Amino acid sequence: MLWDALTLQLGYNATLVAIGATLLGVSAGVTGTFLFLRKRALVSDAISHATLPGVCLAFMVLVALGGDGRNLLGLLAGSAVSAWIGLLCMNWLTRHTRLAEDAAIGAVLSVFFGFGIVLLTVIQTMGVGRQAGLEGFLLGSTAGMLWADAMIIAVGGAATLLLVMIIRRPMILVAFDPEYAAARGLPVYRIDLAMMGLVMAVTVVGLKIVGLILIVALLIIPAVTARFWSERSDHVVLLAGLAGGLAGYIGAAISASAPNLPTGPIIVLVSFAFFVVSLFLAPIRGVLAAVLRHLRFQRRVHIRQGLLALAQGQKIYEPLTLRLLRRAGLVRADGVATDIGKARAAKALRDEKRWEIVRADQAHEATAALYDGLRDIETVLTRDQIAEIDRRIGGPMGVPV
């Protein structure tokens, strides 16, 4: 059943939803990345909540004009207008008052949402039928997606993506270093507004699929996920688009495969699953990689200290050190050094002496700063330099480096 859904075999409607959700995931992932890199992830929360009064007002206007209140294009236009007003309020509060950005976000989201709920209750008492679809904007409802709805989502998503591609360079610059961007003469405020405008567009487009609360997840989670896998901003943007698109596709498929699996929440949970996998398994920034790095470091410290102890004829009591040395074939089970062990121990001790010279010598100041008790000396000095140091230490010459 799930396989059928994944291969788009579940019929016309499910296919429409899957394609729509994928497109939405890609555009939300890509757009959200800029917001995340600008450290403004939660602005999306304010924007999405601020759409509600617009949706309601648009519905009322459409009904008053004698039309069908559920015209998606009309509702989306209304939501865009009120989200834009919310965004301007938020910007005004942060720029012209002492409120911090988080307070401005919270104020806008709660007040706009509260006003939207007032309007919702007005609509409920207006006595016009067919307002049922409006609740779908809160939590998303894809069951009844029509060809026209899918087209709006597809066109909207594609247009957003195109705009992102056009202005991605200045947006990345502003996201990473707004002061440098300003110094280079970029209009930081306007670029910020453009970025918010794109986020607003994605939010408005996504309302129908995932609802106004969960669209925030699609803007934030893929970006955070992608950040684990790359240090390059354009790669992060692409990866976020990929993560968002996959989450949308797989989520829509899972939700189509069984009853009572609402599309929006499933897409968010799939997206979160990607995030968890990345958090643990990403190659450099992931938790597993960090643990491995730590273990490797610990191992090197223990072996190094063990070798120094061997060279000085001290007995090793630390069980982990003994185990590591034995596994590396440097000591026998009874704790006596093997031939290789003796050679490595002698070299370790000599290296320690060499380092001592290096660190005492003003001429090697830069090199001495690299000393951490683990670094092999031949990785920082040339053969000639080492030979020079050995001459000063005296003793047997020609010890293999």
Add this chain to the structure above:
Amino acid sequence: MSGEEFVPLSLTPLLIGTFAAIACALPGNFLVLRKQALIGDAISHVVLPGIVVAFLITGAISTWPMMLGAAGAAVVAVVLIEAIRRLGQIEPGAAMGVVFTTMFAAGVLLLEQTDTSTVHLDVEHALYGNLESLIWLDATGWSSLLDTEALSGLPPELPRIALTLVGVSLFIWLFWRPLKISTFDEGFARTIGIRTGVLGLALVITAAIAAVAAFDAVGSIIVIAMFICPPAAARMLTNRLEAQIAWSVVFAIASAVSGYVLAGYGPLWLGGADAVSAAGMIATMSGLILAAAAMFGPCRGRIGARISA
């Protein structure tokens, strides 16, 4: 308006709304100053899965398991946010966004999986609350306030939110000095021996308790609005914390009362027949107060910044 009508129908919701507003605004003052204003937003989204899980475990709609579930979910969320922030080295806003949206999605999914039609438990209730329905049917007029039999019929939300308000006020009164010092100068607070980490956690937990208690009575939208709007408006009026807190209480009461009255009677004045959402109207009023304060408040600019721009 006569007592026979006012006391049973409007007195209790008005009191509950006001108490909830103050209980949220008080810790909100510190959260706004500490740039943690969105904690209320996060908490109000994550209590949904907590309530659903509590319902699934106990199989009944009863208040205490649900409040425990909600509080448990809030704690889980705070721990998760902190864990993700540290493990993944992610900035706090994004970590918060990841956690609360995911937990909210899980809550909605759980809700859909259980049979919601037979159980009166739905998302809209959680979002808007049902302040209007918290009426005191046993009351007949002002005299009922002295009638023990009628008093026992008070909606249980009223004593609960009153108790929460007392608890929140006590916390702030007892820890006033350390709270104030650590909010403005965390480094100094630490040097004089205040355990800022524990204190910060205690503040968040207090806020969570206030949020959950208010959430139960009035829905999440008031909670978020009251955590932020009255303290933010008060911040535009004064530079002193004591005065700010006093103003925030005034604004919380003003929003609750005016919002409730407007929601109940405003449509009648305009010729409509039915009331609108009281919770939504209270949030709207708090926003209007904030807008007025941001426009005309004497201390609205940052220190050193031009006030009009």
